Amino acid sequence: MILLLLSSIFIIPALMGLGKVVESFLGSLYTGISGNIISGIVGISLIWSVLAFFLPLNIYIEIPTLLIGFFYFFKEKLFLKWYHFSKQESALALSIILIIAFCSSYYPYILDHFGYYVPTIQWLTEYGMVKGMSNLDLTLGQMSIWHIFQAGFSNFSDPFLRMNAVILIIYTIYIIEKKSWAQLCFLPVLLLFSQSPSPDLPVVVFSLILLNEIVSGNRKTDLLFGFSIFVFAIKPTMIWIPILSFLYSILIVKSNFKSLLFGGAVLLLFFVKNIWTFGYPIFPISIIDLGISWKPNPEILQKSSQYAILKTYDMQYSYQEIQNFSWWEYAKNWLFLNGIKSKINILFILSLLVFTIFAFFKKNKMVTLILISILIKSILVLLFSAQYRFFIDVFFVIFFVLFFKQINKTTSIAAFSGLSIVLIIFLTFPTLLQQYLPSFRLGSFMGPFEKKQLYSPSVYHYKSFDSFKTGNLKFNVSKNYPYNFDTPIPAISRSYIIDDIHAGIFPQYIDEKNVKKGFIWKKLNSKQIKDTQNIIYSIKNTH
Secondary structure: OOOHHHHHHHHHHHHHHHHHHHHHHHOOOOOHHHHHHHHHOOOOOOHHHHHOOOOOOHHHHHHHHHHHHHHHHHHHHHHHHHOOOOHHHHHHHHHHHHHHHHHHHOOOOOHHHHHHHHHHHHHHHHOOOOOOOHHHHHHOOOOHHHHHHHHHHHOOOOOOOHHHHHHHHHHHHHHHHHHHHHHHHHHHHHHOOOOOOOOOHHHHHHHHHHHHHHHHHOOOOHHHHHHHHHHHHHOOHHHHHHHHHHHHHHHHHHOOOOHHHHHHHHHHHHHHHHHHHHOOOOOOOOOOOOOOOOOOHHHHHHHHHOOOOOOOOOOOOOOOHHHHOOHHHHHHHHHHHHHHHHHHHHHHHHHHHHHHHHHHHHOOOOHHHHHHHHHHHHHHHHHHHHOOHHHHHHHHHHHHHHHHOOOOOOHHHHHHHHHHHHHHHHHHHHHHHHHHHHHHHHHHOOOOHHHHHHOOOOOOOOOOEEEEEEEEEEEEOOOOOOOOOOOOEEEOOOHHHHHHHOOOOEEEOOOOOOHHHHHEEEOHHHHHHHHHHHHHHHHHOOO
16 A cells, blocks of 8 residues: 555656656646646557557656656646645645555456456566457557556556556546545546556556546537547447547537647547558457458357347357347347346436436437437447446546536545445455345455455465477466466467367467467467377366
């Protein structure tokens, strides 16, 4: 906890200084401390995304970036902005920051932390973005811009991968600066994502900030659209925010084409990044086939698509059963799954219905545009993979629009305090969560409270793995554990190894002497088939 606070004190001034540099080129979305910091985050994320094509995001990238940030922080006397807070506001901010640091110090428990987030950051810090990464392990093809940003700060200033805690501190500052008290109610829920570099947290925070700026009448449409595309580039399921900012720019502010240029440039970078690591413009969808030689094997993509459908139904039906559903059964079985996900799905549909009715009677142009945006997003999610984690942001949006004018400071602080106490109890005693919400499976992965986390965040160490070689690829596989968060790269998850072998293929270096040249897949020859059968035997008997 203490080290997290020190890390935040170190990172935030640097981001403010970097934001000042970015604003000298792009302008400022809004004035204030949080505005400076968010400009810094967007600018550095985009710059590092370009650099990652050519360089690893190691300490030689991090240190100069920090020095530039500190230089402009002091040169522009940005520290004076902190004196604008009253004593009461400072006390409130400090109290919330201490809660954020404490909750963020627990062990990570989101499974993607171990199978996707940490391995991605490992590759970025050691090699940068590598061509055809999805051939090694399909999830690595995502290479979220958020992990690029996290990787750049993971060598020295944030080795615990708790940048999400910094984002919540920035969000707290924004709420206090803008007196947007309804958003304070969201913080306890978002604290659930603060132990890992999950992109779900920053996209919710940034989208809510952009939403508040839009409903408040911010007319800087070039930055609103550009920053909203940045959010989409972190996680494409947030497509509603660029749709909203585009409709707002065209239909309300009536901006010209130039307001879309910055966003268009960010979108182009997003497409190029995906093509480089995945082979298609939007991960994990195999549309717009450009004939890229390093694109994934079609059979592996088909299995991934099937798995997404299985996850939609919480693995409670087989793929064949789902394929035989009628349209009525598709809806009914999704709404009435066993466990808590059924309640979330039903609440999602009811929330959309309530918001639609609200917009109909409100007859407000802005509310209508918000409704259109989240309906488009919801339809796309329902069509592709209706997992609750892909539409959880819709709850925040609807709550904000319905209550942002009704909730005052006193009510929001009371709600934040009560919910935070409940969350801390569940984090500290995860067996209570497992007892009262047994269908919330992540509860079973929560680690216990340890006294040492008051000083340093709790992290897992494993470093137990086996090494194998097929063709020109020598790779590592975590022993007795399905994920490779602490396994030296190149590492492949055992599930992908089995999928590859069943498909009769295996990843290979394009150039064995140069990892940066990337990976492709190749069909296995007779000797390699025999070798891979031995690998499967070894995995099944020792893992």
